[in-house]
Amino acid sequence: MTLDRRQFLAGAAGASASMLAACTATPAPNATASGSFKSAPAPFLVGKPQDPLIAKGKATRVVVCGGGWGGLSVAKNLRQLAPQVEVVVLERNPVFFSCPMSNKWLIDVVDTQFLTYDYLRVSERHGYRFIQCEINQIDRDTKRVHTSLGHLDYDFLVLAPGIRYNYESWFGNDRRAAEATRARFPGAYIPNAEHFALKQALHSFKGGEWVMTLPPPPQRCPPSPYERACMVAWWIKTHKIKGRVTILDHKDGVRPIGVGFREAFRDLYGDIINYVPNAHVQEIDPFAKRIKTSAGDMKFDHGVFMAPHQAGDLAWKAGAVGTRADGKPTGWAEVDPQMLTMTSDPNVYVIGDAVGQVSPQKNFLFYPKAGHVANAHGKIVAGYIAERLAGRTPQTALPDNLCYMLVNGSPREAIAVQFDYKVNDEGIIWQTQIDDNDRRESLVAEDFRWFSLKMGELFT
Numbered sequence: 001m002t003l004d005r006r007q008f009l010a011g012a013a014g015a016s017a018s019m020l021a022a023c024t025a026t027p028a029p030n031a032t033a034s035g036s037f038k039s040a041p042a043p044f045l046v047g048k049p050q051d052p053l054i055a056k057g058k059a060t061r062v063v064v065c066g067g068g069w070g071g072l073s074v075a076k077n078l079r080q081l082a083p084q085v086e087v088v089v090l091e092r093n094p095v096f097f098s099c100p101m102s103n104k105w106l107i108d109v110v111d112t113q114f115l116t117y118d119y120l121r122v123s124e125r126h127g128y129r130f131i132q133c134e135i136n137q138i139d140r141d142t143k144r145v146h147t148s149l150g151h152l153d154y155d156f157l158v159l160a161p162g163i164r165y166n167y168e169s170w171f172g173n174d175r176r177a178a179e180a181t182r183a184r185f186p187g188a189y190i191p192n193a194e195h196f197a198l199k200q201a202l203h204s205f206k207g208g209e210w211v212m213t214l215p216p217p218p219q220r221c222p223p224s225p226y227e228r229a230c231m232v233a234w235w236i237k238t239h240k241i242k243g244r245v246t247i248l249d250h251k252d253g254v255r256p257i258g259v260g261f262r263e264a265f266r267d268l269y270g271d272i273i274n275y276v277p278n279a280h281v282q283e284i285d286p287f288a289k290r291i292k293t294s295a296g297d298m299k300f301d302h303g304v305f306m307a308p309h310q311a312g313d314l315a316w317k318a319g320a321v322g323t324r325a326d327g328k329p330t331g332w333a334e335v336d337p338q339m340l341t342m343t344s345d346p347n348v349y350v351i352g353d354a355v356g357q358v359s360p361q362k363n364f365l366f367y368p369k370a371g372h373v374a375n376a377h378g379k380i381v382a383g384y385i386a387e388r389l390a391g392r393t394p395q396t397a398l399p400d401n402l403c404y405m406l407v408n409g410s411p412r413e414a415i416a417v418q419f420d421y422k423v424n425d426e427g428i429i430w431q432t433q434i435d436d437n438d439r440r441e442s443l444v445a446e447d448f449r450w451f452s453l454k455m456g457e458l459f460t
Contacts, residue, residue, distance in 0.1 A: 049136060053150030054129070059086040060389060063145055063152060065135055065314050066160030067091030067119060068191075069100075069371040070352035072458045073378020074158050075128045081386035087128035090147060094132055095119060096459075097192035099221070100371040101451055103228045104406055106199050107235050122459045138318040140345055156385055157348045159320060159333070160378070161312025162190065163220050163369065166331065169308050170284055180286040187306035189220045201302055202235055207242040208301030211291060213281055215308045216250040218332070218366040220353055223417060225306065226254060226261045227405040233269040234409040243301075245272055248279035248293055257405060260415035260437030264407040309369070311354035318348065322356055332356030332366070337429055338396040340381055349384070351377035364431040368419060372401045375454055396423060404447035407439050414443035 042048070062078060064071045067089050075087050096117040104110050123130035134148040144153050165187060167178040186194035210232060214225045229247050236243045254261045254275065265273045279295035289300050310331035315321050320342050322334030333350040334343050337358035342348045352374030357365050367373050376399030384394040401419035406412065416436040424430045436443070 048150060049146055049148060051150040053131070053133075053147060053152040054088065056153045057086065059084060060155045061086045061088065061153065062156045062158060062385060063154040064089045064158045064160060065138070065145065066162060066312070066352075067093070067096060067130070068160055068162055068352065068374060069098075069454070069458070070374030070378045071158070071160035072096070072122070073375045074160070074349075074351065074382045075123075075378075076126045076458065077379050077382035078385060079127045081382055082389055083127070085385075085389065088152065089119075089123065089128060089130050090133055090135055090145065091119060091130065092132065092134055093119075093192065097195070098371070098451075098455075099189065099191055099195075100454075101447075102188075102191075102195050103224060103231050105195070106202055106228070107231050107409055109406070109409065109412070117455070117459050125460075135314055135317070138314065140318060140348060143347070155347070157318075158381060159314055159318055159348065159350045159354060160352050160374065161314035161354050163309045163353045164312050165190075165307040166310045167307050170281060177284075177286060181284060181305055181307075184286055185303040185305045187304060189306060189309070198304065202232060205236070205241060205243060205302060208244075209299065210236070210243055210245045211298065211300040211303045211305075212245065212247050213279070213291070213303070213305050213307075214247065214249045214251070215306045216280075218369060219306070219309045220369045221371075221403065222368060223256050223261070223403055223405050226257075227407065228304070229273060230261075230264055230269065230405075230407045231409070233272040236272055237269065238409065243272070244274060245269070246274045246276060246298070246300075248281070248291070248295065249275065249277050250280055252277050256403075256417045256433060257415050257435045257437060260435065260439060261405075261407070263437070264415070264439060268408055309353075311350075311356070315350065315354045318342075319344075320348065320350055320354070330356055338398075338423070339384065339394065340377060349381045351381055359429040359431065361428065361430055364429075367399065368401050368403070370401055370403060371454070372403065373399045375457065376400060398422065398429065402450060404443055404450065406444065406447070411441055412444045413439040413441055414447055415439050416443050416446070 062085055064075050071089055075089050078085060078087055096119055098115045101110060101115060105115055119130045135145060136148060137146040144151050171178045186197050188194040188198040212229055229245050233245045265275055276295050279293040281293050283292040284305060291298060311321055311333050315333045320333040322330040324330055333354045333356050335341060335350050335355055336343060340349050340351060353369035355367060358367060359365060380397045387394040398421040404414050404416045406414045418434045420432045422430055
């Protein structure tokens with residue numbers, strides 16, 4: 001017998017009425033005589049924010065918020081320098097995914113396994129505790145971190161929150177437009193779902209206008225958006241896609257490694273890359289796919305929209321973000337430039353991308369917000385804490401920085417930049433920058449050696 005649509009709907013309506021009557025007549029399993037409800041006891045691993053996550057023992061406890069290049073560096077090095085210390089790393093992601101080298105992953109120079117590492121395995125190897133959770137709030141008065149699984153107390157706190165996108169500067173309180181932009185045209189500078197979305201978009205790109213906005217300084221890994229543009233252009237060129245990459249740069253010119261990138265744009269992708277300086281974003285419509293800038297307006301087929309960067313959410317939750325003379329937030333953590341402690345709390349350190357201004361030197365001001373610097377900060381802060389626990393005054397240590405940028409996929413050629421730092425006679429941190437603009441294959445080999453060394457420092 002074949003059941004037609006009218007019979008099906010009639011039967012469904014009758015069944016629904018019967019079920020409703022049954023539900024009305026039968027008390028719910030957790031209902032009390034008065035009709036109120038009681039909750040079933042939750043299993044142990046279903047943590048509650050009001051519960052203690054880890055009981056505080058006698059050992060000094062250092063809680064590290066964030067498991068990126070900086071957070072893992074401080075955890076490993078502190079366990080080596082002060083093995084009596086209890087170190088706990090809190091991180092929202094289940095696995096480590098490296099932003100450095102991810103532009104190369106977009107065009108399959110490296111695979112996903114090359115960028116990902118297991119958090120739990122390395123924590124067990126080095127004797128610190130790893131807990132995957134969301135951090136809801138940080139109470140510095142009580143020295144307590146509140147997470148989605150419970151709270152825990154600390155003696156020292158290390159904030160390694162990375163960055164957040166300041167979509168508010170573009171969209172104000174328009175959450176719908178901000179969420180649509182993040183979902184459809186992510187900046188892909190926060191690991192790792194955004195990176196997979198970007199790679200899928202590139203590999204399915206059929207042609208047209210590919211638009212990239214670059215945020216104003218300071219930003220995460222300043223040369224990497226230009227590398228990404230080269231990787232996208234190389235993909236378009238290699239796969240013979242009828243498309244163009246337009247770089248809308250907030251700055252007045254390409255930097256760092258300006259000569260090397262401009263030559264790559266001209267020599268390798270002259271008919272694909274369109275570089276536009278002083279293109280301050282004024283309006284983005286993610287639904288109509290239109291963008292308005294101070295340098296002109298255009299429609300696009302796909303976009304990589306990097307909103308202005310700020311210190312990650314945790315820096316704001318900890319009250320670490322500084323204010324300007326007018327009372328408005330700077331967007332970055334206010335720290336002692338040499339000790340990396342919050343200016344208002346010597347027991348809280350901030351490392352990596354979230355660190356605010358450290359020097360008045362023109363064209364410097366901020367450390368480059370790069371994995372190399374975060375990794376160095378982790379070692380430095382681990383040393384500072386170990387010295388304080390030993391009753392000694394820490395001596396100033398400064399990071400360095402090194403960035404390799406792939407500009408050609410075949411043959412594989414890269415350019416590079418190096419930053420060195422010192423404290424001058426006036427007590428100011430001074431930066432020296434060396435651009436290596438000569439693209440060549442040997443720099444690609446150096447890049448892979450550098451990455452192997454850094455991953456070895458974090459995970460072996």
